[in-house]
Amino acid sequence: MRHSLAALGIIATLVIAACGGAATPGGSASPAANEKVSLTIMVGGLNKQIYLPNMLTEKLGYFKDQNLDVTLIDEPSGKDSTTALLASEVEAASGSYDHTIDVAGLGKNLVEVVQLLRAPGEAEMVATSKANDIKSAADFKGRKLGVTSIGSGTHGLTQYLAVKNNLAVTDFTPIAVGAGDTFIAAIKQGTIDAGMTTEPTISRLIKSGDAKVLIDLRTPEGTKAALGGDYPFISIYMRSDWVGSHKPAVQRLVNAYVKTLKWIQTHSAEEIAAQLPADYYAGDKDLYLTALKGSLPMFSPDGKMPAGAPDFILKVLQTYNKNVQGKTIDLNKTTTNEFVDNAK
Structure with a gap:
């Protein structure tokens, strides 16, 4: 209850x-x-x-x-x-x-x-329809990127990925889309071009073919590779x-x-x-x-x-x-x- x-x-x-x-x-x-x-x-x-x-x-x-x-x-x-x-x-x-x-x-x-x-146990997911245009965080400029909420951990990580790739945090538009069904709907409806989410949403999107993993932060090894250290x-x-x-x-x-x-x-x-x-x-x-x-x-x-x-x-x-x-x-x-x- x-x-x-x-x-x-x-x-x-x-x-x-x-x-x-x-x-x-x-x-x-x-x-x-x-x-x-x-x-x-x-x-x-x-x-x-x-x-x-x-x-x-x-x-x-x-x-x-x-x-x-x-x-x-x-x-x-x-x-x-x-x-x-x-x-x-x-x-x-x-x-x-x-x-x-x-x-x-x-x-x-x-x-x-x-x-x-x-x-983090998260992954940056890119809509399959945008996958040819967004191949790394360097391509975040001008994009609508989904985060759990403004000021959340996913928002922060997204900002760092942009900065790490020589972009400003103002170069993309963060959109609060939650997780689960609301995140999936945002991908399907084109509300966001890409976004950071967690399991089991990641696997649901992969299975449906609506999105692909762009940056994988689900393991310590993947995190070090993407961010440059333990997070x-x-x-x-x-x-x-x-x-x-x-x-x-x-x-x-x-x-x-x-x-x-x-x-x-x-x-x-x-x-x-x-x-x-x-x-x-x-x-x-x-x-x-x-x-x-x-x-x-x-x-x-x-x-x-x-x-x-x-x-x-x-x-x-x-x-x-x-x-x-x-x-x-x-x-x-x-x-x-x-x-x-x-x-x-």
Whole structure:
């Protein structure tokens, strides 16, 4: 059942308060180590394979094992999740790690506590009818390019691909088209010439013949080839003040996610998919499985932030993002391995 964000925010606050925790973000009180804690996590697209660890953790019962009552809210993109987190409407967000650096440039403090992906898990798809004209990011000029939402991780990556190929971010028109059916419709109807999306949308477009892969960011190797370095993407991040005052709860949350990531490493795509809601398959389970098998390398094996990755991501953002250009960003405040290192 889908709940309204406002109602969930009230419920989460009341439950945390009832458990002896802080009723407001950054409060000094925190639930005791083993008391039940209720958390709301906003996810930028639960049925996308890049966000798979969120629902899988719930289905495997790992949140409950940590005595956590977690509500997953489904929203179109990680940008929406970040906005809700900054507004203290949720306790955590699942989106691309680069959002923490982006808001740091605005004086906001968010910290990544567990890294779910080692690569974006995305691909730039070009409409088959445009494939002869758009052969690389150097051909983005004058084009309408689809992104999940303006300001999303896909928007940022698209901007960097343009800049990396000696174009300005104003040389193309970004169009928010979401993912899944809405992205596919945008390709078919000619609303966009190309666009960045994730699985299983990528495989659906390939199967229908409506689009082709132009730039592949679904694996760490493909990402390094296209971007020039490691770009760990989807993570769980929280408000820094909340993390500081609720460390036992954060540790239990990270415990659950790390256990899921390790479970993924030892199970097949078929076993993983069997744990997920059937509607995630978009009516084609075989296609979903094929896509998942190819994407398994993107999942982090341990939840840790790869060494050097934040520095590379900051350099990427500095090429186009006005929020960070000319700013001094303390990357140590945007990510921590503290909880992953102590996960059990």
